[in-house]
Amino acid sequence: MERSGAGPPGVADKVFKFEDKTRQEKLSVSIPEVLDPQHGMHVWPCAVVLAQYLWTHRAELKGRTVLELGAGVSLPGVMAALLGAQVILSDSSDKPRCLENCRRSCEANGLQNVSVLGLTWGDVSPDLILLPKLDVVLGSDVFYDPEDFEDVLVTFVCLLRKNPEAQFWTTYQVRSADWSIEVLLHRWNLDCVEVPLARFGADEPELAGSSLPGSHSIQMMIITQKKDTAEIIQG
Ligand SMILES: C[S@@+](CC[C@H](N)C(=O)[O-])C[C@H]1O[C@@H](n2cnc3c(N)ncnc32)[C@H](O)[C@@H]1O
Numbered sequence: 001m002e003r004s005g006a007g008p009p010g011v012a013d014k015v016f017k018f019e020d021k022t023r024q025e026k027l028s029v030s031i032p033e034v035l036d037p038q039h040g041m042h043v044w045p046c047a048v049v050l051a052q053y054l055w056t057h058r059a060e061l062k063g064r065t066v067l068e069l070g071a072g073v074s075l076p077g078v079m080a081a082l083l084g085a086q087v088i089l090s091d092s093s094d095k096p097r098c099l100e101n102c103r104r105s106c107e108a109n110g111l112q113n114v115s116v117l118g119l120t121w122g123d124v125s126p127d128l129i130l131l132p133k134l135d136v137v138l139g140s141d142v143f144y145d146p147e148d149f150e151d152v153l154v155t156f157v158c159l160l161r162k163n164p165e166a167q168f169w170t171t172y173q174v175r176s177a178d179w180s181i182e183v184l185l186h187r188w189n190l191d192c193v194e195v196p197l198a199r200f201g202a203d204e205p206e207l208a209g210s211s212l213p214g215s216h217s218i219q220m221m222i223i224t225q226k227k228d229t230a231e232i233i234q235g
Helices: 045-056 075-082 096-108 146-160 182-187 227-234
Strands: 002-004 011-020 025-034 065-069 086-091 115-118 136-140 167-173 190-195 218-225
Touching: 011 045, 025 075, 025 096, 045 075, 045 136, 045 167, 045 218, 065 075, 065 146, 075 086, 075 096, 075 136, 086 096, 096 115, 136 146, 146 182, 146 190, 146 218, 182 190
Parallel strands: 065 086, 065 136, 086 115, 136 167
Antiparallel strands: 002 011, 011 025, 167 218, 190 218
C-alpha cells in the first residue's frame, strides 16, 4: 500500500490501485487519511470492498447520479466520480471534519464537480429534500451502530420518493451475530439482495493493493424498494 505525506500535518495519502487484467484497465485513487482513530477519518475495510464493486460495475456508473451517505474520507464516492458519475458526498451535518475530509479527497483526485453536503441520517432536512433524482445511493460501513440502522434506511426511503427505482449499494461489516436489518427492511417495504464477494473479485484479504479487507467478514448488499410498493406509489 502506497503512502505519501505531502499533505497538511497529520494527513497522509493512501493510494488504492484497481486493475482489470482482462481488459488491461487501471485506476488509482488517492485518499488522504487523518491520523485520528475516529470514524470518518480513514478508510474502513467496507469501503475498499464497495469501491471494488463500483470498479467492476463501472460501465453502469457513467452519467448516473450518485449520493454517498456517511462518506468519511469517501473512497467509494470518489471512485464513482472518477468513473464518470455525477456525485454528491455527504456525512453528518454535525461532523465538519468529515465534510472537510470529503472535500480533501476530491482535491487529491482532481475532482471539481463533486458537491459535499451535511446530511444526518433520519433527519428530513431541506438539503435532503432538495437533492436531485438519484440513481444510486452508496453507503460503506454505515450500519455499524444498531441505534442508527433505522435512520440510515429512513434516509434512503426519503430519497426513493424522487426515484422509486433508486438502488442502495452498501457494504456491511459483520460485528455481531445479533445485529440484523431484516425487521427494518420489512417495516420500510425494502428488498435486499446480497451479492457474493466472489462475483466481483472481492473475496480476497488484499484488494486494490490494500490489506484492509483482511479477514473481516464483509457483505455487499443491494437494497431497493419492494416492487409492489413501487407500483402503488407510481400509481
Ligand atoms: C464507520 S465510518 C465509515 C466511513 C466511510 N464510509 C468508510 O467506509 O470508510 C461511519 C461514517 O458515518 C458517519 N456518520 C455517523 N453517524 C452519522 C449520522 N447520524 N448521519 C450521517 N453520517 C453519520 C461518520 O461520520 C463516518 O464518516
